[in-house]
Each structure stands twice: as C-alpha cells, then as structure tokens.
Amino acid sequence: MTLLTFPKLFAKPRSAEVVRPERKLRIGIPRVLNMWSTHRFWTTFFVELGVNRRSVVYSSETSEARQREFGQGRAAVDCCYPVKCMTGHYGELLHGLKKPINVLFSPKITTLPSILQGEVRNTMSCPRVLAGAESTKAGFLREGNAFADAGVIYVDPVVHLDEPKLAARELFEALDPVLEDLTPEEVEAAIEAGFAALEEFDTSLRKQSLNVLRNCAADSRPAVLALGRPYHMDPGIGHGIATELQEAGYPVLWGQYLPLEEDLLDWLYRDLLSAGRIRTPFDISDIWPSSHSSNTNELLWAARYASLMPWIACVIRFSSYECGMDQPTYTPVQETVEALGTLFFAFQDLDATNPAGSVRIRVETIDYYLKRRAQKIIEQKLAALDTPPESFSNLGSIKDAAQ
Amino acid sequence: MNKVLQDSYQTYRPRPFKKDERENVTLLFGGLTWRAERALVGLFEGAGYKAESLPPATRSDLLFGRSLVDVGQCCPTAFTTGNLARTLKDKADKIGPDRVADEYVFVTAGACGACRFGQYHYSYELALRNIGMEAFRLFLVEQHEIDQSKDDDEGFQTDTHLLLGAILSVMMTDVIQDLEYQIRPYEVEFGATDAAIKKAVEDIYDAVRNRPQNKGKLGTILWHLTTDHYAKALRKAKSHFEGIKLDRLRIKPKVKITGEFYVSTVEGDANHSIHAWLEQEGAEVLPAPVAVWFDYLMRFARRKQQDRIGIHKGARKKQLMIELARRLYRGRYHSLCKALGDIPRHLPDQNELARLAQPFYDNRLNGGEGDLLVGKALYAHLHKVAHMVCELSPYGCLPNTMSIGAMAAAQGKYPDLLYAPLEIKGDSEVHVISRCQMVLTEAKARARSEFDAALKAAGLTLEEARARYEAHPEMHDPFWQVPKRGAVGTAANVVLELGGASL
Known part of the structure; x- marks a missing residue:
C-alpha cells in the first residue's frame, strides 16, 4: 500500500x-x-x-x-x-x-x-x-x-x-x-x-502491494517496508515519514498489507518450511514464541517477510515513545530484518512533536544507503532463494539479476 | 547450510535440563517477598531439587539491567533482569561461566498475556547474551495452567503437586505477613515482631519442605483441600508472636498498598522500601497479598467463560468449575487465617471489587491487574479498610497507567478518597517519597480527627482511654480482635470499644 x-x-x-x-x-x-x-x-x-x-x-x-x-x-x-x-x-x-x-x-x-x-x-x-x-x-x-x-x-x-x-x-x-x-x-x-x-479492503491493498513489488521486480528497483503499528499510518503519529520516503522516490509498503499469494509465500519460506523450522508461512514460533499481542505478532511476521523478499531492500521501523509492546521486540525485529542484508532504520520514541528536520536528515541517510546498496541487496537476496514463482520470474529484470 | 537457514534470526532455545542432572543443578528463582521465596526453597527442596532464591534486587541491579537490554523497559524488567545477570556474573567470577551454565537454571513465570510481563524472558535472553552466558538455561512456567508436567526425563516438572504446594506456600506467607504488619506498628518492645517473623518463616519452610510426597493428581488435590498440615505449621508459627505486647492506642493512619504485582509485593530497593518507610513515618501498612492476585485471575477466567455461555460448548461447565475452584481456594486461605487467630484479613470479595470498578474500568479488560487496582482502591475507601491508598506503579507499566487514568473519574466521584499513585522508576526515590508524604500527611490528619471523634463518641478523655486500655491486658495481645466500630484506624476502634460506642 x-x-x-x-x-x-x-x-x-x-x-x-x-x-x-x-x-x-x-x-x-x-x-x-x-x-x-x-x-x-x-x-x-x-x-x-x-x-x-x-x-x-x-x-x-x-x-x-x-x-x-x-x-x-x-x-x-x-x-x-x-x-x-x-x-x-x-x-x-x-x-x-x-x-x-x-x-x-x-x-x-x-x-x-x-x-x-x-x-x-x-x-x-x-x-x-x-x-x-x-x-x-x-x-x-x-x-x-x-x-x-x-x-x-x-x-x-x-x-x-x-x-x-x-x-x-x-x-x-x-x-x-x-x-x-x-x-x-x-x-x-x-x-x-x-x-x-x-x-475485501485488506485484499485490495495486498493486491496493490503485489503490484508494487512486481513493478519493483520488473525494474529491479527497491521498495521500502514501513514496519509499525496500524496507527503509525496516522500522519500525526507516524509524522509522515513514509511520505518523505515516497517523495525521495521509493515505493513504500506497509507490513499490514503485504501480499499473501500462495506461490509467493511458498517461494519465500521454502527453505524454512522444508527444514521444519516453521510449520506454515504464518508460523512465527521460531522467532517470537510469546505470541500474545496481535500487532506485535504481525510486526515480527512482516519483519521476516521483508528479510526474505528481495525487492524490499530497506525496512523502517516506527515506534512510539514509551511503547512497552515494542520495547522487547527491538533486537529480535532488527536481527530478523538484517539476516540477509536488508537495511534497517528505526524511528523510535515518536511523540507529539514532529521532528521534521531530523526526519529529513534521516531520510537523506536512508536514500544515500539505498542508492549505494539496494541493487546488491536485491541480488544477494535473490541468490539466497530458489527461482521466483512464475508471477515474478517472467519479469525480465529478475533473469538479469540472477545472471 | 542454506544461507536462509544459516543467517535467519532464531529465538533463544535453552538446552534441555534432564532429570539425571537434578542432583547437580540448582534452580534459581526470584521476584517475590523474602518470606515466599524462603517457603518456595523449602517446596523445591522437598520435591528433590536444589533451590536458591536470588538476592533482593538492588538499585545497582536496576542500572545493570538497563545497560544490558533494549531501552525503555519497565522498571520491574530492569530490576529482575539486572538481578539475574548480576547473580550469574558473581557466580561466574567464582566458579567460571561454564560451571554456572551447567550447575544452575533459572525458573520464572511467563505468559500472562499481552502485558510486557509475558515477554520478560526476551530481556533475560538478551542480558544472557550481553554477559556472555548464552549457554545458561532459563525456563518459563505458564501462569494459566496447573499441571505442566512433561515427560519423565525432564529435569523440572511443574506438576499439580508442586503447583498446589506453591500456591499454599504463598498463601501461608501472605497471612503471616499480614499478621506481622498488624503487629509491628504497635509493638512495645522494638524488634520483637521482626524476631518472631524470622522464626515463623522457618517453621513454614520446614512444613513445606517436609510435606508428603506426590499422591497423584487427584490424591494431591484432595490432600491439599483437606490437610491440616499447613494450618498446623501456622499454629506453630503463631507461637512466636504470642506474648508480644502491643500499644494499640498509637494513632496511625492505615495505608493500603496496591499496584503492579512486583513493585507492590517486594520490600526493598525495587519500591524504595516503601513499606518500611511508611511504618517509620507512623503508618500501619496493609501489604498486598499475592493471593488476591490469584483470586482475581480466577474471577477473570470465570467471567471469560460466563461471556461465552451459549457460544462455546462447555463454557457453562467451565465457569462452574472455575467458581468452585475459586471458592475452595478462598476457603483454604481463610482456614489459614483462622490458624493465626483470624487476625490476618480475609480476601476481599472479588465480585464486590468488580462491581465497584465497573463504572470506571471494565472487568473484561485483561492485561496486568485489569480492574483490580480500581476495585481495591474503592473497596479500601468505601469499606473503611484504609485511610489512604498507595498505588505503586512501575514506570512504563502498560495496564497500570490506564487504570490510574481511569481513577481520575473515580476520584471525581469520590473526592474524599486519599489516593497516591506513585510511579516507581527505581532511581527517583525523592520524587516518590515526597509525593507519598503529601498524601500521608493528609491521612495522618484524618486518622487524628477520627481518633478525636472516637474519644468524643466514647465520652472519654485520652487519659481515661489510656487508663481503661491498661486495665484490659487482653487488648495488648496480638491475637485480640480489634472490633470494627465504624472507624478505619486501629486506635479509634479500640477507643470506641473501650467506651462501648460506634462512629
């Protein structure tokens, strides 16, 4: 989305x-x-x-x-x-x-x-x-x-x-x-x-996310995943950070609306499934066994999704000041995301004040790193996975990247 | 190995703790009062384990804990994480990290739901990594299941016998603590109560350690429901308090302690030793019994089933079973009170707590103490249990902040309620104490005016009341029941009794 x-x-x-x-x-x-x-x-x-x-x-x-x-x-x-x-x-x-x-x-x-x-x-x-x-x-x-x-x-x-x-x-x-x-x-x-x-609404947004990823795959462009709680979509809570990234030219997906096409999930999670580390693509017991909180669970799930999905080259993490649910997840989320080289940036302690100046500087930093590293990240994540599903593999750039 | 498998993050998984290791492995645990921890050491030893409670958490543990895990933890997380890490480091300095990893395991409660308490172990795990002791083993005991026995080869078996023993141990230390706190403020000989409680807790330790072995699931349930074993131990413990002379005419405000489980129950740096401070300032403290928390959990579980009658098959039956268990639980607690001359206060009526809290905090909301703190504060005020409520809430506590917020409406409705919500950070003692002092001053004034009103109602002067009190030696006895004659304070009720009056 x-x-x-x-x-x-x-x-x-x-x-x-x-x-x-x-x-x-x-x-x-x-x-x-x-x-x-x-x-x-x-x-x-x-x-x-x-x-x-x-x-x-x-x-x-x-x-x-x-x-x-x-x-x-x-x-x-x-x-x-x-x-x-x-x-x-x-x-x-x-x-x-x-x-x-x-x-x-x-x-x-x-x-x-x-x-x-x-x-x-x-x-x-x-x-x-x-x-x-x-x-x-x-x-x-x-x-x-x-x-x-x-x-x-x-x-x-x-x-x-x-x-x-x-x-x-x-x-x-x-x-x-x-x-x-x-x-x-x-x-x-x-x-x-x-x-x-x-x-119906969620499905339509997931479809839009799929299209974004397919476009990224076709052009070998990076997308950015916004990882936060649903209310971080509120510009007054998330301070429009995702918009700044879009203005810098990066498509932004939200963890709540990642595509769930079966072939896509099978491709991303194949190794973890066949090794028996997880039972299904939605199983997070190996990374977050205390899975009581819905938004926390989905956050961890999306973090792993992003770590595997080649065209998500960067994850930005939102967390509000004094968020007790996020606090124990800081390290697990970061280590999950970074496992295969995905860039990770955190905006923590978000509060009432919009830190527009520092956000801009951070976005410039993110832009700098994405420009330098995104292609390599996409390539190395593609190399770590099997051949992409048909819905992605018929897009020219992937073949190029794989070569 | 495949790169995805090799590089993907995986959560901490402890090596197994096997049955044949029991003789050489010591269970570490903590987070309770010293009385409960001593009793639980007895429980584990009686079950064939070596056991050791962690030393009391200190402020340096807090700072150490903060340095080891992700920023922003709530204060109990920082205290308990730092406490564990410090203990392991101290042990490693003596015998080396490898031996510590082989010879000790840590057992803690987990999974209370979405509250951060259910995720403490992530902090522990990170702390272990950061002190270089990833090989150390820690295990979680689920809070909502009674029998968690695993296969015979497992080193730590949390079966029904062990868990019922743990519940009874906590109940015993709750009632003895309540007795202690009712006696100490009025003792004539300074230190007599502290000397007695130490001996009493050793009696409890002995009783728990030497209880009969497991009789099977049904057998152990029946035994725990019918045995006189625990009451007998308390009667023995009671003897240590007999003979302590009390001056019950000391005017003291009663201060009810409530709050988040950890900071309201422990006594030490983790809550700025607030219990001791309040006593030094002249208050009679009503400590928070752990047993009320278990009673609340059962009330919550009952409500959960009640809401699902007609939707989930078997919900009505489950509701009845939970209510039966709750009544048996309360009955057992009250029988232990009786063993101590019925001086320890009975468990508050959970239905009444829920009823009082409902307009301000829905009793179906879970997480932490739920509506319990609102209910307790209103109960203490409206049922004349205490002059003041001191609610200890850790910095960053998710559910507590919400119930404190809800109390704003309760205070609007009951402006006479003396309510002191104290945010405990662990390193802001002056702030906490001064805030408490302000409300305590008002509580003292209230206790004094109540006492004056009692004298007036009884038609006595202070001197006359004193003379009559001296003429009634039974009133000096710790096991004399102070009658409830419409006052909150002990001294006021005693005066009313002496004058045959009521407020």
Whole structure:
C-alpha cells in the first residue's frame, strides 16, 4: 500500500442493496489506535444497521493543533502519544463538528482478526490500547459529565473481534439501548458484512502491494517496508515519514498489507518450511514464541517477510515513545530484518512533536544507503532463494539479476 | 547450510535440563517477598531439587539491567533482569561461566498475556547474551495452567503437586505477613515482631519442605483441600508472636498498598522500601497479598467463560468449575487465617471489587491487574479498610497507567478518597517519597480527627482511654480482635470499644 491510498482508507463503502431500517443517528468514532486497521469493518457495520453512511463520522487525523484545541486538560495520565492523543479525538467529536453527533462510539477492541490466527498464542490488543478508552473517558468525567453536557451518548463496549459470535453479543448489548428495535440477528448480519468489507479492503491493498513489488521486480528497483503499528499510518503519529520516503522516490509498503499469494509465500519460506523450522508461512514460533499481542505478532511476521523478499531492500521501523509492546521486540525485529542484508532504520520514541528536520536528515541517510546498496541487496537476496514463482520470474529484470 | 537457514534470526532455545542432572543443578528463582521465596526453597527442596532464591534486587541491579537490554523497559524488567545477570556474573567470577551454565537454571513465570510481563524472558535472553552466558538455561512456567508436567526425563516438572504446594506456600506467607504488619506498628518492645517473623518463616519452610510426597493428581488435590498440615505449621508459627505486647492506642493512619504485582509485593530497593518507610513515618501498612492476585485471575477466567455461555460448548461447565475452584481456594486461605487467630484479613470479595470498578474500568479488560487496582482502591475507601491508598506503579507499566487514568473519574466521584499513585522508576526515590508524604500527611490528619471523634463518641478523655486500655491486658495481645466500630484506624476502634460506642 502506498500513502496515496490514505485518503481512501476512511472512505465510505459502497451502499448495499438490501433494505434495512433507517436509524437517524450520527455516530462519531475516534480515528485512533486499532481503528486504523478495522475502520472498514465499523463503517460497514453501522451502515448495515441502518445508519446513513454520511452519519458515520470519524475524527480527523491526529495533529498537535487539534490536540491543543480539543484535548487540553483532558489527559488523565501520561502515557504513549497514540493513547494520549485520544483526548483530542474525543474533544473534536464532542465539540468540533459542524453537525453534532448523537453517539460517541469508542470500542475497546480486546482481540483482533489476524492473518496469523491459529498460528499464534493469541491476537490481543496492547493493554494500553484496549483500555485507552477508560483512561480517556475519565478525563471527560472527572469534573462533570462532558458527554451528557454535549448531548452525546457515550458507548464503549469491550469487543472481541477474533470471536465474531461473542462480538455480536457484546455489540448488541452495547447498542441495544441506543438503536431502537435492534435485534441480535441484525447485529450478527452487520458483523458478517463488516468482516466481508474488511477482508475485501485488506485484499485490495495486498493486491496493490503485489503490484508494487512486481513493478519493483520488473525494474529491479527497491521498495521500502514501513514496519509499525496500524496507527503509525496516522500522519500525526507516524509524522509522515513514509511520505518523505515516497517523495525521495521509493515505493513504500506497509507490513499490514503485504501480499499473501500462495506461490509467493511458498517461494519465500521454502527453505524454512522444508527444514521444519516453521510449520506454515504464518508460523512465527521460531522467532517470537510469546505470541500474545496481535500487532506485535504481525510486526515480527512482516519483519521476516521483508528479510526474505528481495525487492524490499530497506525496512523502517516506527515506534512510539514509551511503547512497552515494542520495547522487547527491538533486537529480535532488527536481527530478523538484517539476516540477509536488508537495511534497517528505526524511528523510535515518536511523540507529539514532529521532528521534521531530523526526519529529513534521516531520510537523506536512508536514500544515500539505498542508492549505494539496494541493487546488491536485491541480488544477494535473490541468490539466497530458489527461482521466483512464475508471477515474478517472467519479469525480465529478475533473469538479469540472477545472471 | 542454506544461507536462509544459516543467517535467519532464531529465538533463544535453552538446552534441555534432564532429570539425571537434578542432583547437580540448582534452580534459581526470584521476584517475590523474602518470606515466599524462603517457603518456595523449602517446596523445591522437598520435591528433590536444589533451590536458591536470588538476592533482593538492588538499585545497582536496576542500572545493570538497563545497560544490558533494549531501552525503555519497565522498571520491574530492569530490576529482575539486572538481578539475574548480576547473580550469574558473581557466580561466574567464582566458579567460571561454564560451571554456572551447567550447575544452575533459572525458573520464572511467563505468559500472562499481552502485558510486557509475558515477554520478560526476551530481556533475560538478551542480558544472557550481553554477559556472555548464552549457554545458561532459563525456563518459563505458564501462569494459566496447573499441571505442566512433561515427560519423565525432564529435569523440572511443574506438576499439580508442586503447583498446589506453591500456591499454599504463598498463601501461608501472605497471612503471616499480614499478621506481622498488624503487629509491628504497635509493638512495645522494638524488634520483637521482626524476631518472631524470622522464626515463623522457618517453621513454614520446614512444613513445606517436609510435606508428603506426590499422591497423584487427584490424591494431591484432595490432600491439599483437606490437610491440616499447613494450618498446623501456622499454629506453630503463631507461637512466636504470642506474648508480644502491643500499644494499640498509637494513632496511625492505615495505608493500603496496591499496584503492579512486583513493585507492590517486594520490600526493598525495587519500591524504595516503601513499606518500611511508611511504618517509620507512623503508618500501619496493609501489604498486598499475592493471593488476591490469584483470586482475581480466577474471577477473570470465570467471567471469560460466563461471556461465552451459549457460544462455546462447555463454557457453562467451565465457569462452574472455575467458581468452585475459586471458592475452595478462598476457603483454604481463610482456614489459614483462622490458624493465626483470624487476625490476618480475609480476601476481599472479588465480585464486590468488580462491581465497584465497573463504572470506571471494565472487568473484561485483561492485561496486568485489569480492574483490580480500581476495585481495591474503592473497596479500601468505601469499606473503611484504609485511610489512604498507595498505588505503586512501575514506570512504563502498560495496564497500570490506564487504570490510574481511569481513577481520575473515580476520584471525581469520590473526592474524599486519599489516593497516591506513585510511579516507581527505581532511581527517583525523592520524587516518590515526597509525593507519598503529601498524601500521608493528609491521612495522618484524618486518622487524628477520627481518633478525636472516637474519644468524643466514647465520652472519654485520652487519659481515661489510656487508663481503661491498661486495665484490659487482653487488648495488648496480638491475637485480640480489634472490633470494627465504624472507624478505619486501629486506635479509634479500640477507643470506641473501650467506651462501648460506634462512629
């Protein structure tokens, strides 16, 4: 996925053709944390429940200015910025929209759907991410009820997105008092539609990533992998670092949307599979056995993918200040990425302030190293693998590189 | 070897620890109170292992730990990693790294979920690499499984017998610690309680070490549920405290300690010896029993099954089984309290904790202590258990920061709650102590005014109360039950008892 797709990320899905009861409510959703990887599910979910698609509104991207305007004095505790900035998003939804909302919906997503489900111990959210809504809510309740004062109903259900039936129960219980005449069956159907929309969206982005890689292969050009948590796609959290790299001429892929074509995975993981080091291409037990956290698991998985994929010549790692989930992964991720020579650069301790000047200098450094080393990295990674699958091997440059 | 296989990163895998090595290999472990660690040494020795607890973690361990692993660890990670690394290095200096790798293994808890605690071992592994001891072996004990026995050839067998023994050991040291903390602030002869607790813990060690051998899974469960073995040991331990004379008219604020598991339970540099400091400052400290944590884990597991009834087959049955186990667990704990004259406080009602916390922190959210800290703080305040809650939260703790944030709303609703969340970094003692001091000053004032109110309600002057107290020698006895007459403080309740009044 490239940054050019960002405007599409939170775009409204196409309308379904089924007739559903209309519910004249405006739902406000904070554009934070794991909403960055599940937003399509939530939009579709509410539309399926009869909420007008224009009435499902997200807060803006994170920015210092917005945080100052809407979040000032609301933070209840000092913690990582992705959680701390939630106050600004809540504030904007309560006080910053031209057309007010009726419901502020901030799900505490406890577990996530994951491509690694079944191969890992669990797919949990970070403890701060899943409980961020509790801490943020407190900032709006400690001196009176800011939600009630704004005429907004606050709904923050615990949701297990890795268990659709449980999620349906949780969401029905949370929304039943809010949406008139709601039935469990409706919620179940909406959840099904939500997951279908999410899968369709993810698949389309994976296809785009595949095209990027194929183009890179055809031209023997390097791509860069952005390795971070979903919310690092937020320009206010990831500080547009990936955009800077794109401006320097490098296609940027995100670890969340790497292509999963069977022949491609078989090619990349063949040696590890045949040696019995892993059971499937999604098995990470040899590099990350404490695989409880969904985003951490996928981070490690993407790190290995990048280490093997020849045209990903460089990985940039995002990590927010005080991220306790990232901290134990610093060394394993770096050593995984660098195993076959892939360049690794880390942007750690990202916080509210956008360090634009230092980012530019780092990007120039990355550009310098890529210009010097990318071709060699591609060649040596190709040499370490078998013949690429047909979808890649018929691209001229690979034959040249292999020679 | 193929380049991919040769160069790819692989996580640490310890060499196996075989049964026939047991005689020559010592199990190292740590991270608990000295009482619990002593009892667990007895447990391991009784099971045929050589065992040794790590020395108490110090501030130099913290700094050493920070220097060995990736930046940004939470404070318990840095303390425990540095503590292990320092211990191994000291041993290696004496007998060489090869012998240390062959003659010692480290056992620790793992896998509590997405909290960083479940990933501590990555820090340990990195520390081992950085001190050049990659050959050293460390093993994780899963927290959510009772029987983890492996094949007979494995050196370390965490079977039901061992784990139930560990739970009972921790329970025994919890109740004896609670007794100790209720006596020491009021002892007339300075040092009498400390002398008694040392002897008492040795009695516990002996009892755990000499418990009967494994009777099979069912047999050991039944034995642990019915035996008088542990209560008998506590009755013996109780004898060391008998005869300690107490002056219960000392006005002391009660301070409930809560917080993250490690920094709230240990006593030492890892929490700036906050327990001892509070006592020196004139407080009666209510330490955090480890048993409440296990009770919470069972409550959480029960809720998990309850939510899945009708979705997952067998969820209702599992829920009932967990609740049964929880009740048996609580019953066992309370029977141990009785062995100490029922002076140690009973486990708080987990359902009540969940109910109190729910408006502020959903009890289905996992990670770390979940809603437990919010529930405990409100319980201590609303049930008049303590004048003040001192919550010890490590720097960088993921779940604790969120529950502290949630407490902002709780404080808005209960403005009288004296709540001191203290961020423990390990090297910021002045900051922590001064912050605690501010709230403690208020707690002292509250204890004093409560005492004055008690005198007034009892119709006594201080001198009259003192004279009556002296005339009742049974009240000086550590095993006299201080009646609850509507006050929080011990002295206030004693005065109310002397005057036959209530608040």
